[in-house]
Every structure is written in structure tokens, then in C-alpha cells.
Amino acid sequence: MTAILEAKGLSASYGTNLVLHDIQIAIHPGEVVGLMGRNGMGKTTLIRSLLGLLPPRSGSVLLDGVDAASLKPFQRARAGIATVPEGRGIFASLSVRENLRFAARPGGAWTEERVLSVFPRLAERILHRGNHLSGGEQQMLAIGRALMTNPRLMILDEATEGLAPLIRDEIWHTIALVRDAGVAILVVDKTVSAVLSLADRVVVLVKGATVYSGAPDGLLRDPATMHRHLGVDG
Amino acid sequence: MQNAGVSTFLAQLLNGLQYGLLLFLIGSGLTLIFGVMRVINLAHGSLFMIGAYLAYVVAGWTGSFWFALPAAISGGILFGTFLEAALFRRFRDREHLDQVLLTFALILIFEEARSILVDNQFHSVAVPELLDFSIPIVGGFAYSAYRLAVLAVCLAVAGLMVLVVERTNIGASIRAAAENPEMVGLLGLDARRIHMLVFAAGTALAMLAGALAAPLQSVYPNMGDGFLILSFIVVVIGGLGSIGGAFWAALLVGTIDTLGKAYVPQLAGIAVCGLMALVLLVRPSGLFARG
Ligand SMILES: Nc1ncnc2c1ncn2[C@@H]1O[C@H](COP(=O)(O)OP(=O)(O)O)[C@@H](O)[C@H]1O
Numbered sequence A: 001m002t003a004i005l006e007a008k009g010l011s012a013s014y015g016t017n018l019v020l021h022d023i024q025i026a027i028h029p030g031e032v033v034g035l036m037g038r039n040g041m042g043k044t045t046l047i048r049s050l051l052g053l054l055p056p057r058s059g060s061v062l063l064d065g066v067d068a069a070s071l072k073p074f075q076r077a078r079a080g081i082a083t084v085p086e087g088r089g090i091f092a093s094l095s096v097r098e099n100l101r102f103a104a105r106p107g108g109a110w111t112e113e114r115v116l117s118v119f120p121r122l123a124e125r126i127l128h129r130g131n132h133l134s135g136g137e138q139q140m141l142a143i144g145r146a147l148m149t150n151p152r153l154m155i156l157d158e159a160t161e162g163l164a165p166l167i168r169d170e171i172w173h174t175i176a177l178v179r180d181a182g183v184a185i186l187v188v189d190k191t192v193s194a195v196l197s198l199a200d201r202v203v204v205l206v207k208g209a210t211v212y213s214g215a216p217d218g219l220l221r222d223p224a225t226m227h228r229h230l231g232v233d234g
Numbered sequence B: 001m002q003n004a005g006v007s008t009f010l011a012q013l014l015n016g017l018q019y020g021l022l023l024f025l026i027g028s029g030l031t032l033i034f035g036v037m038r039v040i041n042l043a044h045g046s047l048f049m050i051g052a053y054l055a056y057v058v059a060g061w062t063g064s065f066w067f068a069l070p071a072a073i074s075g076g077i078l079f080g081t082f083l084e085a086a087l088f089r090r091f092r093d094r095e096h097l098d099q100v101l102l103t104f105a106l107i108l109i110f111e112e113a114r115s116i117l118v119d120n121q122f123h124s125v126a127v128p129e130l131l132d133f134s135i136p137i138v139g140g141f142a143y144s145a146y147r148l149a150v151l152a153v154c155l156a157v158a159g160l161m162v163l164v165v166e167r168t169n170i171g172a173s174i175r176a177a178a179e180n181p182e183m184v185g186l187l188g189l190d191a192r193r194i195h196m197l198v199f200a201a202g203t204a205l206a207m208l209a210g211a212l213a214a215p216l217q218s219v220y221p222n223m224g225d226g227f228l229i230l231s232f233i234v235v236v237i238g239g240l241g242s243i244g245g246a247f248w249a250a251l252l253v254g255t256i257d258t259l260g261k262a263y264v265p266q267l268a269g270i271a272v273c274g275l276m277a278l279v280l281l282v283r284p285s286g287l288f289a290r291g
């Protein structure tokens, strides 16, 4: 099966500072891929390259098997890729309803009603502006807004960062629900156990290079890597 | 005597509101273009001048002022689309100094083009016959029907703009693009089309304002300069990028400027600038900025 999104031998840099080295990653339809690694290892940079926000130094990004070099971020989004970015990217001056509606791409299963039934808290705050929401509500809105585009692939960068444990659980629950609805997921998160239990495959980055790529089980059987590169003691 | 004083005041007040509403047509485009594209457009006042000359030329050709208004709007949309695609798109990510140089050059080019295509003379444009009368308001006080019509048209346009920007999906995407263009792209919207729309609309509004103003004042070289300065003041007082803010600021500036010129001519030039300085000191984000 052709991957929705794939990086082949991808290197990327900020100025002369090479941040990603020869990365190989593919997300297939319906699949959950976990992207892991400590702070500053290049996870967000890889996501930005996949989305077309940072041009590759070398190598390529493929969208449905076709080189995406000429596709702008908005064109990749229209091809069915939705992003919940680091920092959430909520529009402060737009109401919850406006945040949900203005980017909606109808035609799929996700409608405003369905999103609001998944996140009843958003329904309660439908007329509040983005900057009047709590962190958890903003995160729900970022996920709800991504769903409104009826994506084939959802990319989540640190979606549970800075949230209270109960809200985190709720977010993980929703991500599982999105997966069950058949949406492929690329998830970056510090909660290693949650990523490992959700993902079909994981990729671990260290200083912009892949040190592990494969099933979560393989990583669980490798306590040294878990400890050194993910900070998990087992 | 008493009555004459009240009538004069009412007339000046209405003149001020009408002037303010024209300022809003210019300032709203300026504030949106700055808010969404981060471009400083010094040539925005020249678009007002171009609209006025277009009205003069079209009214002359066709013999009717009424053709001038659709000509200014459609001409503005075409011209704005062209300017955005040919120039402003390329200057979005540039330093403000580059933008100032570019748009200052545009002022010179537009005035030169005006000089070549029309001439350097003052021209008057007749008030359309249909509205060339006065409407009694209160007591013995009557006010120009054309001026009242301009007031009504500007109010309608202002209402429509606020409605579009604050209440529609297109308006939401304009506000979103002003806040975070990258995120707008990640949601699948083409920020370039939003920029084009905003620039074309802003150009059309400034040219419409010029056409509406043509019968009120003479049409003359550099007539956009005063409007440019006052509409920049409107943008600052209203809060950069804020349509609602620009509306109230425009009414305030138009009224203060007009009443000032009528009653304290010595202070007229600085009254509005003083107001802006005060706003910058007390509320730098704008008198009417939200949040
Ligand atoms: N905009 C930027 N300009 C320059 N360097 C950056 C920029 N963003 C990130 N970096 C650097 O790139 C490396 C990877 O960062 P990032 O991809 O954000 O890591 P992660 O998401 O894994 O925490 C870090 O060393 C970081 O300092």
C-alpha cells in the first residue's frame, strides 16, 4: 500500500545548521506512527519538513507516492493532512465556532455536531474566543478543528504538553477514537507509555538521526535505548 | 443669531461625520492590508486620488456621474488585484523600509501617470442632478442631499464590511490570516488568495471614496496626501488591523478635524495629531483595540 506521507533520505537544516540526517519515515492509511526522542532532537523539524514548511536539504517528501516538493503547505493540507501543531495554533480572536468552521472541508464523516459531541466542553464554550479558553480546551479545539477538515492523516505535535493528567487522558482517549475512525496518525509526545500503547510503529530520533524504527515491542525489549534516548527507566 | 450658530454647528458636525466615513473607507483598507499582509502602503492615499480622477474622467465621457461609482469599484478590484500580484506580494516579507520606499515610489509614479493621462489642473465634478438639492433637517437648517447620500452609502459600506469581516467564514479567514498565516495554510487555505482579496477590496474602497468625494471637493494633484495622513492616524487610533476600531476612530478623527478647522483654526492641524500622540502614550495598541 502506498504511504500517505513519506520521507526518503530526508535531511533538513536551519541555515547552515543541519538538524535532520537521512530520515526514513512513512505513514500508511489507518496507521499510527509514534515519533519519539528527547527535547531538541528534531521531531518538530521533521514534521515541518513533511508539511512543506521547511524545504529538504536533500532527500524528498512523498505524498501518496508522488514527490511533494512543488506542493505548498496548503496544498498538502488539502490532500488530507491535518495538523495539531506544537503550541496548538488556536486563533485567539476567533470564537470556538469560527475556529471550527472557517477551515471546514465537508464531505466526510466529521461535522461540527460530531466534533462537538466528542468535545462537549467546546459546545459549552462555542461563542468564546480562542484566548479565553483553558489550555485543555484549546487543545481540544485544535484537534476538533483538524477533524473538521476530514483528514486522512492527522499529525499531533506534543498534544498533551502542559495539561493536567485528567485532561491528558481525555486527549489520549480522543486520539484513540480518531484512530478507530480510520484516520492515520503521526504522534509526537513525551508520554512514552501512551505513545507505545497506541502506535503501530515508532521512530526514535537522536540529534536528527533515526536510532530505532519498528514495532513498539522491539523498543520495549531494548531498555538501554528506552533509558538513554527516551529517559524511561524500566 | 442663536439659530444660525446651531445650524452651522449641525452642518459642521454632519460634515465631520461624512468626512470621517470617507476616512473609514480609506483607513479600513489600510488597516486590513497592514493587519493581514504586514505591508505599509503609503500609496493608499494615491488610490483615493486615482478614484477621484477616474470619476472626473468617466463623468466627463459618459455625461453622468452615476457611471463613476461602478467604474471606481470595478476598476479598484482590477487595479488592486494587479498591484498585489505584481508588487505587494513580493514585498510582504521585506523590511518596512523597503515597503516605504516602494510605496513612496508608487505615489510619484501614480501622480506622474495622472499628469500624463489627464493633466495638472484643478477640476470640479458636478453634484449629480438627482441629488443636487438641500433637505431641511430642523428649523431653518437644511443640508446637501448629496452629502447625506454619501453619508448613507459610506455607512452602508461600513456596515457591510463589519458584517463580512466579523460574521462570515471569509471574514474569519481574513482575521485568522492576520493572526497566524502559517496555521491558515496548514488548514488548507491559500493565504495568497486571502491577501489578494484584501488588497483588491482595500483598493476598491479607497477608489470608491475618491469617486464619492469628487463632487464634494475639487479634483486636484496630490489630493490623496491629506487623506493618507489622516487615515494612518485612524489606523493607529483604531488599533492596527481592527475594522471596528477603524470605524470609531474614523468618526472621531473626521469630526475633530472638521470641527477643529471650523472653530479653532489655529489648532486644526495639530488637534488630530495630538489625539494620536495621546492614544500612543495611554493605549499604544489603539483606543478601540479588543482584548
Ligand atoms: N527556527 C529554528 N531556527 C534554528 N534552529 C532551530 C529552529 N527550530 C529548532 N531549531 C533547532 O533544531 C533542533 C531540533 O529542534 P526541534 O525539531 O524543535 O526538536 P524537538 O521537536 O524534537 O524538540 C534543535 O537543536 C533546535 O535548537
Ligand SMILES: [Mg+2]
Binding pocket: A043, A044, A045, A086, A157, A158
Ligand atoms: Mg518539538
